[in-house]
Amino acid sequence: MSGAFPAPYGGPPPYAGDVPVLRLGDVLLVSLQGDLHDGTAERLQQDISATVAHSGATGVIIDLSGVEIVDSFLGRVLGDIAAQTSLLAAGTVVAGMRPAVAITLVELGLTLPGLRTALSTEDALRLLDGSAPSLPRRGPARREGP
Amino acid sequence: MKRTADGISASLPIHSDLDLVWVRQHVRQAAAQLGFGLVEQTKLVTAASELARNTLVHGGGGLLECAPVSRGGARGLRLTFGDEGPGITDLDQALRDGYTSGEGLGMGLGGARRLVHEFAIDSRPGTGTTVTVTSWMPGAPRPREER
């Protein structure tokens, strides 16, 4: 096979970069988008563990609303993230899974032990506990003067 | 890779995890083009992802052949994953949920079988493995499509 691999469909190239891990107070927010390479998913797992370990985060939210399929490989990565973060005294919540993805996961037979799910990242924040930061509703958190 | 003008038929090589991404993209597009609904598309793409990864990881690489099929007015999509790897000696064991010879979850083969309408494995130890799956569009064909 040749090294150059043109996109055959003219669509967006598969997501190959690093997945950003954002910090919201004590919680890490990871938004997965599009189709992840296996390598990207594995790197994500390492990044999250490292970040939880040195930041002392108490929770991890993985936003799956941009993900079109979860197969047993990504399922295993998500389960491993949950297991590792729980060793580091943090909980993992998977948020925003699309209905078609959830239906398919059940039929595939994947149960994801240790993974809690929430409909949205806001619900996930609430799930993670009262210590979760309150997000500014719109714009920067600045008080409007009268 | 070879593709024909219908946007459905294709031969896709499976030799890297990037190829798995192309397989998922192509199966998604082919299923959408045939008119599969979102849930059926997602099931097919997920099954294809499992089987293509098996071709890559257990079979040492291979090929996906994707083709439209029709039977008695019903239309469907057929995916054939072929490799020339070590083959599977015990098919019942391989299909059992949770069985893996490697580091997987052991849910790929049995799970893929549940996600499609038809599923067949032809595997000979030392020669290779071919897994063929087909899913059909639900419901009867629309009247105006009948000739």
Ligand SMILES: Nc1ncnc2c1ncn2[C@@H]1O[C@H](COP(=O)(O)OP(=O)(O)O)[C@@H](O)[C@H]1O
């Ligand atoms: N194409 C293949 N060639 C050889 N062995 C295979 C192939 N596909 C599946 N297998 C065997 O079947 C087992 C179960 O497959 P699967 O259910 O996908 O689980 P996993 O891939 O997680 O191990 C594999 O561990 C492997 O031993």
Ligand SMILES: [Mg+2]
């Ligand atoms: Mg597998």
